[in-house]
Amino acid sequence: MHPRSRLAGLILASLLCTAAATASGPSPAPPLPPDQQWQPLFQQVQGAHLFGDQKTFADAVPRQDPTAVLAQWRSMQGRSADLAGFVAEHFVVPGEAAAYVPPAGQALRAHIEGLWPVLTRTTDRVDPRGSLLPLPKPYVVPGGRFREVYYWDSYFTLLGLASSGRWQQVRDMVDNFAWQLDQYGHIPNGNRSYYLSRSQPPFFSLMVDLLATHEGEAAYHRYLPQLRTEHAFWMRGAAGLAPGQASERVVRLADGQLLNRYWDARAVPRTESWTDDLATAAQAPQRAPSQVYRDLRAGAESGWDFSSRWLAEPASLGSIHTTAIVPVDLNSLLFHLENTLARSSKVAGDGKAARDFARQADARQRAINTVLWDATQGWYVDRDLERGQTRPALTAAALFPLWLQVATRPQARQTAAAVEAQLLREGGLLTTTVNTGQQWDAPNGWAPLQWVAVDGLQRYDQDALARRIGTRFLRTVQAVYDSEGKLVEKYVVDGSAGGGGGGEYPLQDGFGWSNGVTAALLDRLCPSRQRCNTAQDVGNED
Template identity: 75%
Template sequence: MRARPCLASLLLAPMLWSTAAVAAAPAPPDQRLQPLFQQVQGAHLFPDQKTFADAVPRRAPEAIVQAWQREHTQAGFSLQSFVNDNFDVPGDAAPYVPPAGETLRAHIEGLWPVLTRQTGTVDPNGSLLPLPKPYVVPGGRFREVYYWDSYFTLLGLASSGQWQRVRDMVDNFAYQIDSHGHIPNGNRSYYLSRSQPPFFSLMVDLLATHEGDEAYRRYLPQLRAEHAFWMDGVDGLPPGQAHARVVRLADGSVLNRYYDARAVPRTESWTDDLATAAQAPQRAPSQVYRDLRAGAESGWDFSSRWLDDPAALSSIRTTDILPVDLNSLLFHLERTLAHASGVTKNTRARREFNRQAQARQRAINTLLWDPSQGWYVDRDLQTGHTRPALTAAALFPLWLDIAGKPQARRTADAVEAQLVKQGGLLTTTLTTGQQWDAPNGWAPLQWVAVDGLQRYGQDRLARQLGTRFLRTVQSVYDREQKLVEKYVVDGSAGGGGGGEYPLQDGFGWSNGVTLALLDRLCAPKKKCESAADVEDAD
């Protein structure tokens, strides 16, 4: 089914961006290199399966596969030597050593050029996809740009006054929408079958604080295309049915879920996913793979949010869950589309997107609110009930102005009682070994919490959370001279653990949120350089 054909004609407006036709998606390495790819990943030649996914063939992949088929049965054949001879394999990045005595702010601002990449042209045999303008990567094993990470990186770039780099990155995301019909998880061919939490409208909002309404005019075509991607299949969808990322509930409400167009092991985690599916013999492997991929699209890869059994990743059911954060972000997208349509004098489109936003807000406050517990939750399509766990995602309706004041107050009380720890905001209340669970805290969720709580007058709690997280970041920086992907916030003030790969340094969104929090919590007319400069709220 095609998404909203009638609305598409309704929303026609001058194209202020030179859009290109959506090109055929380049095949990922697990397709171009099969069955060699599966052999290499199964042999565990590299500690991280993403390494071979990012390797660049030195000649046409088809020719390499043919050579392997001729040679691999011969006496003395070495798969490792064959790979070394036929691929340029990425190595570990050299650790960045900051100048002695740098403040936390100075260290982060010195990292921006270190983390900046420019790949206007790429080797067509590899998995990296080109982008026309420079961009900032997270760091470590993450050698490409990532969708939702980048919004929080942009907050830091804006704090550093690097508005040209902000514009460059928003332009790159608009280019990806024009090229692929959506923003992929990252600019790799193996990420094209999924997206990530839809933050493009928030990026445009951020740029508009510098450029004004011209930002909404410029990116309106891509905002519309982003919405069409998430809403594909909504027209004619019967109640109680789902199509791709859109779900129409029995009462006629429309909400969204995470999804992936492919149902095979993830290219970058091939053998991990094979092993996970093997632990669920009662389920079709393809469904486990799709749910793992949908969990990756959520950004929370992985978390007890998506699991029936918190101790078993094989119980993942992401596609059966309506997430409160995703639907809050789509509400913001619809509100932004309404505003942008108003800027371009398209009154009918403004009314239609406002109608959709209001309908989604009602559904969130009805179907994703748990009145007995007093916080926002996800909804389980399989059981027809809400999933009762309190997670940091409960704060998205506050951050994006969806909650009523009583709901915001009750959510804040629950968060303070269960998620606020000495080092910041926990992701969930459960310790499972998954990285998006306790005891980890993640920079983007700290920002959502602080900004969301402040929007509803919960200034004391917001400041408490912000200062505690800044102290955690500062403690690790003072000890190790780096920022990391995630932190333990239960009081031990170290780098976080769990998940599928070791803790990564860098780190884009931690850098961005740290600068944004230093700005937000600093005294008026003062420039805070470190956590010690921020007034303590405890």
């Protein structure tokens, strides 16, 4: 079948699928996403490409109850209906955020500290007709098209807030994530109804760790219920899982070891990338569209959306098979969660639970250091469940076992040597070694992965390499700031310094986690007893 014909068929199938889901019963709380609430209008608007960014309409708010809006739209069918005019009349559509212009001559750190109020939002009350979900306390958004809080982004934002001494904001954001765990049973990708079917890399335990550096052991006791909820979400389906089987986010390998993968509860196009996902599925006629959608969504849960890490064929997004991959970074994060639960349980006086979580952490560490370690190449890898073998490519995810102290010292030394030889570039750390046009591949470097590298390498006394990575990335950030007056979502680190490219949307300004990591690196790499305000203050990389 011609890809265009297949795409048309997928559009029809998605309409029927969503109609069935909407008609199956009353809307539950939490609310349904727009692709279910507003269909078929939603699909028609997205299919007509009224907006350059498909997220725009997903974030729009109907001026009336969605049922009334749909009734009016249906009454116009068969006549010469002006779709753009109808949307303008019946929806409040978000506009582009005004560009923030820093005061002339402002140093890099001062710019970051000046941005915190600009990026702070308070949405304890929201319009229930829209997709935004309320949060009880203020929070910091990334910026640009990202008008809501994001789960794993926020940990790196919190590093910057802590650097600025904004501990009340740190506490507020951790409280918001705890509230979401209580409200939804997990932390969604972001506070939008269309993100509720998935999470993001589990950083909540690291947020509690960060807050505990300021508040002490009481933080572990306070958030113990939510830490347990987080773990239960990621481990749901583990009980009774037979060797060689997987259920949601849990995988039991043939030898009985238990590890995790990314997943999404829905298997339809992403609300915020609807027509993109339809087109991707149309380019993979040999695969069931629902599986392509699920794997795209799971890739979004990973935070690496998208990367050659998840692709069977690096040049083809349609070959994505995220749910068939056991990722090393995810399992390292869950090792940290289990250790944090052991510590929190001990603080709470529950010795039995502390021992149980410690045993789970030990078992996961053994699995990571065997199943996800490539002894021949000397670095950590992901595992492909479909092929029953590891995926040999070196990526920046290989540093997570160092950062979260999963690795042995010999494994850390070998990983560091491989990273220095293959991923270190003039502007910082590459994400992968291949350039596919996906944003989580070369030549891009991402702020969170620079922090993972620097902090992780220092934990294993690889200080020289850590400093080279950190100072090179700071120089990249400084160069873009000096020339353009802003920080951006991602950077080119392979060659000339500049904003990164690739992916599904234009480069975004802001930017929450770049701000946070830059501030944290200025602190970490600054000569003792000084306060560094620019990359130049940090000095050279040796």
